[in-house]
Amino acid sequence: MSVTTIAPPANPVERFLRTDRMPHIWCPGCGIGTTVNCFTRALIDAKIDLDHLAIVSGIGCSGRVAGYVRLDSFHTTHGRAIPFATGLKLANPKLQVVVYSGDGDLAAIGGNHLIHAARRNVDLKVICVNNLIYAMTGGQTAPTTPGQVVTSTNPYGTFDTSFNLPHLVEAAGAVYVARWTTYHVRQLSRAIAEIFQKPGFSFIEIISPCPTLYQRRNKMGDGLDTMKYYKEKSKVKNGAPTSEVGLDKQGEIIVGKFVDRARPDYRELMVNQMHESLGSRFIDPVAAECEEGEPQGCEEGLCS
Amino acid sequence: MAKGTVLIEVERCKACGFCVEFCPTKVLALSTAFNSKGYHPPHVIAPEKCSGCDLCGMFCPDFAIFGHRDVPAASEINQ
Numbered sequence: 001m002s003v004t005t006i007a008p009p010a011n012p013v014e015r016f017l018r019t020d021r022m023p024h025i026w027c028p029g030c031g032i033g034t035t036v037n038c039f040t041r042a043l044i045d046a047k048i049d050l051d052h053l054a055i056v057s058g059i060g061c062s063g064r065v066a067g068y069v070r071l072d073s074f075h076t077t078h079g080r081a082i083p084f085a086t087g088l089k090l091a092n093p094k095l096q097v098v099v100y101s102g103d104g105d106l107a108a109i110g111g112n113h114l115i116h117a118a119r120r121n122v123d124l125k126v127i128c129v130n131n132l133i134y135a136m137t138g139g140q141t142a143p144t145t146p147g148q149v150v151t152s153t154n155p156y157g158t159f160d161t162s163f164n165l166p167h168l169v170e171a172a173g174a175v176y177v178a179r180w181t182t183y184h185v186r187q188l189s190r191a192i193a194e195i196f197q198k199p200g201f202s203f204i205e206i207i208s209p210c211p212t213l214y215q216r217r218n219k220m221g222d223g224l225d226t227m228k229y230y231k232e233k234s235k236v237k238n239g240a241p242t243s244e245v246g247l248d249k250q251g252e253i254i255v256g257k258f259v260d261r262a263r264p265d266y267r268e269l270m271v272n273q274m275h276e277s278l279g280s281r282f283i284d285p286v287a288a289e290c291e292e293g294e295p296q297g298c299e300e301g302l303c304s
Numbered sequence: 305m306a307k308g309t310v311l312i313e314v315e316r317c318k319a320c321g322f323c324v325e326f327c328p329t330k331v332l333a334l335s336t337a338f339n340s341k342g343y344h345p346p347h348v349i350a351p352e353k354c355s356g357c358d359l360c361g362m363f364c365p366d367f368a369i370f371g372h373r374d375v376p377a378a379s380e381i382n383q
Contacts, residue, residue: 011311011361011370026365028318028343033365041362183326185362223365224321 016040018070025064029223031182031208032062035129036069038185039100042192053096056085058105061136061210062129065100079109082117085124086266093267093286096125096196103130103144107163111143118172118201120266125195126203128165131210132247139213146248150217165205167242170259175200177242177259181207183230184255191257200265207253218249308356308373310348316368317345323360323369329353332360 013036026032043050055073057066058081066073076084081099089097099106106114106128117124133151134140140153143163150157166177176198180188188206195202209215209226220226230253237245238256245254264272274282310331317339324332324346331354335347346369348354354371361370 009311009372011313011367012358013361013367013370017367023316023318023341023366029320029322030365033367034322034363037362037364037367185359189362222320224325227322227325 012044013037013040016043016069016071018068021068024068026061027210027212027223029209029211029226030061031131031206031223031227032065032129034182034185035062035127035188035206035208036065038189039065039098039127039192040069041189042196045189046193046196048096048196052094053098054085054088055098055100056081056088057099058101058110059136060102060105060134061131062100062102062208063105079105079111079113081105082110082113082122082124082126086117086120086122089123090267093123097123099124099126101126101128102135103128103132103165104134104142107165107168108134108143115168115172118169118174118203121173121175121200121263121269122266123199124201125192126201127192128203128205129208130165130205131208131214132162133210133214135210135213139210139217144247148249149214152213152217162247164242164246166203166245166258169201169203170242173201173263174203174259175261175263176202176257177205178203178257179205179207179245179253179255181230181234181253181255182209183227183234187236187255198260200263207247207255220250306352306354306356306374308354308371309351310354310356310360310369310371312345312347313368314339314345315341316366317343318366318368319343319345320365321346322363322365326363327360328357329355 055066055071057063057075059078066075081101085097085099132144134142138152141151141158145158146162148157170177178191209223211223215226234253234255236256237254240254242258331350332346333349334344339345356371356373358371
């Protein structure tokens with residue numbers, strides 16, 4: 001059989017990519033590209049207005065996503081994707097702001113920003129690609145690295161307790177918490193489409209292989225072996241208590257939608273508080289814009 | 305009769321094998337030929353089995369492959 005080269009119809013992901021930057025730098029078997037596929041399929045399914053969408057990434061392998069997608073995107077400093085996105089969201093509440101970054105960026109150097117954004121319930125959609133290690137800098141132990149794993153900074157195995165990210169963000173106050181692996185492409189795509197309809201701090205953790213630094217050093221095979229492991233050992237438990245979904249080296253991976261609740265978000269609380277203390281002296285900038293005849297904000301019900 | 309077609313951009317492939325492993329109807333296999341980077345891209349071994357589900361396209365981390373339904377499913381017609 002001959003190999004077919006690309007011809008119309010085009011790949012659905014193609015119009016979301018900066019094709020001049022392809023091929024990307026991610027290793028063979030890395031799961032980040034798979035998450036980008038799911039993300040772009042979710043954008044199509046949820047019919048997101050691309051003019052009102054911004055992607056913010058930090059530093060790391062998954063931070064590269066901001067540079068590869070042909071959307072309004074920002075590649076920020078290490079760990080500061082969430083503060084940057086918070087500012088973006090507050091200055092322009094009409095934007096859908098997606099934070100697309102890795103575990104080292106969001107949970108390690110940006111750990112404080114993560115919990116405080118969840119506490120304030122800022123309307124951000126956080127997608128955390130968790131490969132359980134600092135991949136771009138050479139495979140050092142990250143706060144998410146489970147026990148008995150060989151890394152470049154723990155050559156005899158890690159021994160400290162790792163972060164259980166769904167539990168952390170739920171405790172901090174996130175309104176939507178889910179975990180999927182790169183094997184669960186359809187579920188992941190549906191989950192991403194779902195968080196666009198969900199006001200408040202939404203968090204999706206995606207377990208992803210790092211064949212070069214994590215799996216290879218631990219003799220766990222390549223990317224494909226890891227995907228087979230995800231297929232075999234992951235168990236869907238929607239609504240599972242997040243305290244019981246911690247990860248270990250070769251054990252079961254509990255996936256699913258863990259938390260879906262409603263809380264007033266940061267802007268709503270701020271506007272209410274300002275109205276209460278300032279009364280008629282407070283003018284909501286978004287509502288003021290609507291009165292001047294800019295229709296977009298009104299459609300989204302921001303100034304009701 | 306194939307319901308779908310799979311299209312491959314050989315030069316982007318890094319031969320991770322996700323599409324070959326997870327194709328539900330086993331349409332693909334890694335070929336013995338090389339691309340210019342020295343990887344073995346997949347090729348179609350059973351075109352008649354392709355359902356056009358695009359699962360290969362969702363798995364491919366290198367955006368090198370996708371499936372296309374020749375007859376769109378009812379849910380896709382309105383899009």
